[in-house]
Amino acid sequence: MSHEVLQVIWFALWGLLWAIYFGLDGFDLGSGMLAGVFRKDEDQRHLIGSLAPIWDGNEVWVITAGGVTFAAFPKLYATMFSSLYLPLFIILFSLMFRAVAIEFYHHMDYDRSWQRIWGWVLSVASFLVAFLFGVAFGNIFQGMLLDAQGYHGTILSLLNPYGLLTGVLFVVAFLMNGASWLAHKAPEGDLRTKAHNFANRIWPVVLVVAAAWLVYTPFATNLLENYVKVPVLFLVPVLAVAMLLLTLVYLRKSNHLLALLAGSLTVGLTVIAAVIGLFPNMFPSKIDPAYSLTAFNSSSSQYTLQFMFFVVVIFLPFVLLYQVWAYKLFGRKGTGTEAQHY
Amino acid sequence: MLSRIQFGLTVGFHFIFVPLSIGLILFTAIMETLYVRTGDPKYKTLTKFWGKLFTINFLLGVVTGVAMEFQFGTNWSRYSEFMGDIFGSPLAVEALMAFFLESTMLGIWIFGWNKLSKKMHLLAGWLVVLGTHLSAVWIIAANGFMQNPVGYVLRNNRAELVNFWEVLFNPYAWYMYIHTIFACYSVGAFFILAVSAYHLLRRQNVDMMKASVRIATVFAVIATLGNAITGHFNGRNVAIRQPTKLAAMEALWESGSNVGMPLIVVPDAANERNAVELLKIPGLTSWLAYGSTDAYVQGLKDVPPAERPPVAPTFWSFRLMVGVGVLMLLLAVLALWHERKGTLMERKTLLKFLHWSFPLPYISTTLGWMVAEVGRQPWTVYGLITTSDSVSPVALADVVTSVALVVIFYAILVGLDVYLLVRYAKAGPEAMDERQAAVAD
Numbered sequence: 001m002s003h004e005v006l007q008v009i010w011f012a013l014w015g016l017l018w019a020i021y022f023g024l025d026g027f028d029l030g031s032g033m034l035a036g037v038f039r040k041d042e043d044q045r046h047l048i049g050s051l052a053p054i055w056d057g058n059e060v061w062v063i064t065a066g067g068v069t070f071a072a073f074p075k076l077y078a079t080m081f082s083s084l085y086l087p088l089f090i091i092l093f094s095l096m097f098r099a100v101a102i103e104f105y106h107h108m109d110y111d112r113s114w115q116r117i118w119g120w121v122l123s124v125a126s127f128l129v130a131f132l133f134g135v136a137f138g139n140i141f142q143g144m145l146l147d148a149q150g151y152h153g154t155i156l157s158l159l160n161p162y163g164l165l166t167g168v169l170f171v172v173a174f175l176m177n178g179a180s181w182l183a184h185k186a187p188e189g190d191l192r193t194k195a196h197n198f199a200n201r202i203w204p205v206v207l208v209v210a211a212a213w214l215v216y217t218p219f220a221t222n223l224l225e226n227y228v229k230v231p232v233l234f235l236v237p238v239l240a241v242a243m244l245l246l247t248l249v250y251l252r253k254s255n256h257l258l259a260l261l262a263g264s265l266t267v268g269l270t271v272i273a274a275v276i277g278l279f280p281n282m283f284p285s286k287i288d289p290a291y292s293l294t295a296f297n298s299s300s301s302q303y304t305l306q307f308m309f310f311v312v313v314i315f316l317p318f319v320l321l322y323q324v325w326a327y328k329l330f331g332r333k334g335t336g337t338e339a340q341h342y
Numbered sequence: 343m344l345s346r347i348q349f350g351l352t353v354g355f356h357f358i359f360v361p362l363s364i365g366l367i368l369f370t371a372i373m374e375t376l377y378v379r380t381g382d383p384k385y386k387t388l389t390k391f392w393g394k395l396f397t398i399n400f401l402l403g404v405v406t407g408v409a410m411e412f413q414f415g416t417n418w419s420r421y422s423e424f425m426g427d428i429f430g431s432p433l434a435v436e437a438l439m440a441f442f443l444e445s446t447m448l449g450i451w452i453f454g455w456n457k458l459s460k461k462m463h464l465l466a467g468w469l470v471v472l473g474t475h476l477s478a479v480w481i482i483a484a485n486g487f488m489q490n491p492v493g494y495v496l497r498n499n500r501a502e503l504v505n506f507w508e509v510l511f512n513p514y515a516w517y518m519y520i521h522t523i524f525a526c527y528s529v530g531a532f533f534i535l536a537v538s539a540y541h542l543l544r545r546q547n548v549d550m551m552k553a554s555v556r557i558a559t560v561f562a563v564i565a566t567l568g569n570a571i572t573g574h575f576n577g578r579n580v581a582i583r584q585p586t587k588l589a590a591m592e593a594l595w596e597s598g599s600n601v602g603m604p605l606i607v608v609p610d611a612a613n614e615r616n617a618v619e620l621l622k623i624p625g626l627t628s629w630l631a632y633g634s635t636d637a638y639v640q641g642l643k644d645v646p647p648a649e650r651p652p653v654a655p656t657f658w659s660f661r662l663m664v665g666v667g668v669l670m671l672l673l674a675v676l677a678l679w680h681e682r683k684g685t686l687m688e689r690k691t692l693l694k695f696l697h698w699s700f701p702l703p704y705i706s707t708t709l710g711w712m713v714a715e716v717g718r719q720p721w722t723v724y725g726l727i728t729t730s731d732s733v734s735p736v737a738l739a740d741v742v743t744s745v746a747l748v749v750i751f752y753a754i755l756v757g758l759d760v761y762l763l764v765r766y767a768k769a770g771p772e773a774m775d776e777r778q779a780a781v782a783d
Contacts, residue, residue: 053453056404056445063441066411067434074426074500078419085416085740092412093751096405100755103401107762300427301502308431315438319446326446329457338453 004296006305010072011282011295013312015275017068021061022133022170023268027260028058029126030178032098033171036123037198038182041112043191044119048105049337050185053330055102057323059095071308075298076282083144083151083283084136087158091132094125101125106339130174131167135159138166141221141274143286146293162220169213172206173270176247177263184256187336196254203248210244210270222284223277233276240269257333348745349417352410354708355752359403359759361707364474364523365530365565366396371467372557378464388550391771392534397452398762402755404445409748417741424727427503428494429484432510436480444473478526479519486515488723489714490583501726517579518714521572525710527565528670529703534558535677536700537767539693542686547770559681562674569667574630580717581631584724585640586649587717590656592627597641601627607661611653614643649720656717663709670702 001009028051035047070077081088101122108114135158142162145152179199186192214237218224227233243266250259278284282298285291299305330338370392377385411433414422422429447469454463486509487494493508494501503509535558538551581588588594593609593616594601603626608618625635632639642650677696680686686693722729 053449056449057442059408060437060441060445063408063411064434064437067430067437069430070411070414070422070426071430071434074430075423077414077426077430078422081412081416082419086743088412088416089744089747092409093747095408096751096755099401099405100758103397104758104762107398107766300430301497301504303506304427304431304503307503307506308434311435311438315435319438319442322443322446326450329450329454 001306001309003299003302003305006302006309007295007299008280009309010068010299010305011275011279014065014068014072014282015272015278017061017065018275019268019271021058021065022271023264024061025055025058026130026170026174026267027177027181027264028055029098029130030174030176031181032102032122032126032178033130033175034123034178034182034195034198035119035126038191038194039116039119041115043194044105044115046186046191046336047182048102048119048122049339050182050330050335051102052106052337052339054326055099057326059099062095068308068312072300072305073282073293073295073298074300076293079146079151079293079298080140080283083146083153084158086155087132087136091129091136094128094132097121098125098129127171130170134167134170135163137170137271137274138163140283141166141217141223141278143221143284143292145287146283146285146291147287148291162216165209165213165216169206169209172202172209173263173267176202176206177260177267180247180251180256180260180263183254184260184333185331185335187334192334196251196256199256199259200251203251207244210241221277223274226277226279236269236276237273240266240273243269257331348741348748349413351745351748351752352406352413355756356403356406356410357708357711358704358756359399359406361526361529361703362533363396363400363403364478364526365528366392366399366533367467367471367474368527369530369534369558369561370396371464371471373554374464374467378460384550384553387771388554391550391766392554393452394766395537395763397448398766399759400448402759405755406752416744421722421727424500425723426500428487428491428501428509431503431506432480432484436477440473440477440480444470444477447473475523478523482519482522483510483512483515485714486512486518488721489518489718490514491723491726496726501723514579514583517572517576521569521576521710522707524565524568524572525703525707527561528569529707531558531562531565531674532670532696532700532703535562535696536698539697540768541770543690543693543697547772548687550771555677555681555686559674559678562670563678566667566671566674570671573664573667578631578633581639584717586642586645587651587656587713588631589640589642589645590651590653590717591660591713593653593657594627594639594641595643597639597644599628599638600625600636601639603627603630607657609653609657651717651719656713659709659712659716663706663713666702666706666709670699670706673699673702 031047031051035044038044038047066077069080098121101118105115105118105122108118139153139158139160139162142160145157176199179195179202183192183195183199186195243262247259247262247266250256250262280294280296281292282295283293300308370389373385373392374389376382377389414429447466450458451463451466451470454466458466490512491501492512493503493505495504496502534554538555538558541547541551542555577588577591580591592603593607595614595616602622602624604616604619605621605623606618607616607620610617628637628639629635631637642653673695676692677686680689680692718724720728
């Protein structure tokens with residue numbers, strides 16, 4: 001395969017990994033945030049106990065996305081992460097404390113006051129991860145203050161209206177999916193009803209924010225250009241919207257598993273739609289497109305891309321296979337907490 | 343410099359958690375295998391007990407590892423750009439091959455006790471073992487390249503990968519890997535011995551702890567002996583591939599043949615000599631490094647001072663590591679001897695030593711890591727890129743903030759880890775049983 005073909009393939013894989021990550025970890029971040037909403041001891045026990053067996057598997061997708069960025073687009077990896085230094089550190093520490101909260105909540109089950117602290121840590125950290133990832137991607141879609149000397153923005157310049165709106169979109173969409181997961185996993189009763197109602201109530205909010213984001217995007221970004229060139233691509237965002245509508249249908253029917261699936265697909269397809277609009281840019285410059293990092297100017301050598309391609313082709317199916325196994329074990333309806341024997 | 347402190351801190355903390363995890367999970371899997379094969383519920387309780395301690399500790403290895411992966415980009419962006427081809431690939435393969443396996447399987451292992459057959463559950467446990475060991479392969483392959491670069495060409499100011507297999511089968515990396523894995527086992531073994539000794543000294547959980555000790559003493563002897571043997575080969579490997587590091591480890595200033603090893607040395611780097619050299623054994627350094635007492639060994643004075651690693655830290659780390667290693671080997675052999683004779687319970691002093699010996703392998707692994715990394719300075723990648731050329735052009739204030747965050751948060755994490763480990767270790771395996779019975783009611 002030629003270098004260009006490989007670069008395009010790797011761009012696609014890069015986008016796909018982020019899409020899978022946000023699709024999967026999205027609901028688990030959303031459920032995490034809900035730990036601050038459903039604070040009754042029994043509710044929290046089911047909520048956090050339902051996340052315990054799966055959060056780690058979901059989070060590996062972000063590690064893989066990071067590792068792949070390092071291997072396939074080292075220049076992007078170096079520039080992106082040193083430019084977004086502080087927000088990335090906050091995201092990292094939030095991811096860490098989220099994980100610690102889920103696990104230590106169970107290890108410290110002899111002490112209710114510690115458990116309450118961990119519930120709050122989980123909620124706040126999950127919110128920060130969702131929101132800041134949204135802000136970061138919103139800014140990438142928009143373009144960064146990047147020139148030959150490097151990046152010139154600050155944390156305050158990242159908090160612009162479009163970045164904030166993307167952050168809010170991530171938060172509300174994840175909350176919706178998190179509530180669907182909780183409604184699916186919670187045992188028959190009070191918690192399930194509460195989660196069900198929450199999902200139904202936040203759906204219109206997601207719709208409004210998504211609509212605002214869709215309208216704002218062509219003004220704030222150049223994501224539309226590729227779509228104008230190849231109109232058939234419009235199918236992807238249309239499909240994303242269709243999935244959002246389907247989520248409501250399943251929520252109304254109280255089929256929370258399918259609502260979760262449709263909701264996660266909404267998130268994943270939205271990410272893919274945005275990444276399509278970005279192509280071939282990966283870290284565009286707002287100052288002058290000449291400084292943008294693209295799939296073609298920031299990638300590894302042909303040998304590395306080719307080799308890593310085979311690694312992915314061989315190992316990704318295994319990963320999917322045993323993750324499906326884990327979900328079959330721990331994704332059953334109404335089982336509540338999985339941590340009785342922890 | 344701050345980036346170095348920060349990175350040193352994150353790696354250091356990561357390396358506190360990881361070796362214990364690798365040692366403990368292997369031991370836990372052995373316990374579960376015994377349970378499946380004998381059906382003795384004692385082993386099931388022990389599996390859950392050691393497994394619980396493993397899970398507390400494993401989590402912290404995971405989260406500190408995540409931070410490390412992104413740190414290459416945040417703090418060492420020039421290095422990342424230069425090395426992305428080679429350094430990024432093993433990390434990405436590690437994520438795909440090992441992280442997914444260990445994280446997903448661990449979830450299944452911890453929460454799947456009542457959902458899987460005994461054999462499937464055991465399989466999940468061994469897959470976690472496999473995952474942790476694979477993980478170490480890839481990270482050490484990456485570090486092996488930094489010590490002994492192979493399989494690359496320099497093109498467009500970057501190191502480009504030309505042969506992945508050379509990077510993976512880098513002999514330097516494999517010497518390091520086996521040595522490191524044995525070191526992890528000794529951390530695990532001494533941790534288990536320390537906890538068991540605590541209970542045996544108080545005459546509680548005696549049955550369970552005796553069963554643990556029986557296997558842990560063998561484990562400890564294999565681990566420490568393995569360390570000594572692989573350490574020797576590792577040293578020869580350093581002699582061939584990084585003679586300057588070897589010279590610093592031995593504080594050897596003058597090159598020559600038939601080089602002897604003084605047993606007591608105090609290096610004086612400022613004057614390029616040793617302040618004290620006593621009890622020299624003729625030809626020993628030559629023989630240890632190259633297998634012949636006549637072999638020629640390069641001294642530090644043959645290398646310009648700018649390319650020498652800091653001599654004193656490298657030398658002292660190495661000496662202390664070997665000393666602590668020998669001490670551990672003696673303790674392990676002694677414990678095995680008395681365990682076999684059935685006199686361990688009467689040897690209160692030995693038990694007390696074992697109880698307080700758990701820091702020893704931590705000290706020696708940390709020292710070993712320092713020998714490897716400090717001894718490589720001033721290079722980040724041996725002979726290719728120096729440390730000062732590797733850091734990111736990031737605002738100082740940002741780095742200061744993140745160092746402060748790292749210190750505060752990691753201190754909290756270590757504190758909680760130790761607190762919980764101590765709590766559950768002291769409670770003992772029978773408390774685990776009661777805890778589970780209480781939940782089942």
